[in-house]
Amino acid sequence: MFYDARISVAAGNRIACRILFECTPQGEFLSFSPNGQRLTFAEHVFYEFRDGRIAAVASLIDRFAVQQQLREAGPVS
Template identity: 40%
Template structure:
């Protein structure tokens, strides 16, 4: 399956999970870095990554590390738990999802 670029993928996710919410769980500040651990959740209401809408509540963990210089973000590294998300989208309704961080 071909992966869309980051901007297109964000748009696809917003259409698929229009009620999504992001909770910033932790902030860790270092010399020139800020790490932010997030939990994204919402209802899978539209097609995403080849999965038709399931109507399920989904939860995905993300991590952002921002490099800061002169009070501005100059670089960002972003990680997402797509394995956990894909397990949630493909699991039968009501099934426990091994490895998901729900």
């Protein structure tokens, strides 16, 4: 798996990031069955910190991009 935090913005006790991922899921991922294909997608994630630790996370993943990539490749034999 490879990920790249492209955009990070911090204010107070919050951090927002746009993270690009490249991975090959080995098991069910976002309710999709893996087919052996390497996937590329973005996640927008927001972290809130309390006492130096992550206290809350809100995440938005581009599920449509994942679904399209799995459809285009079809099953790997």
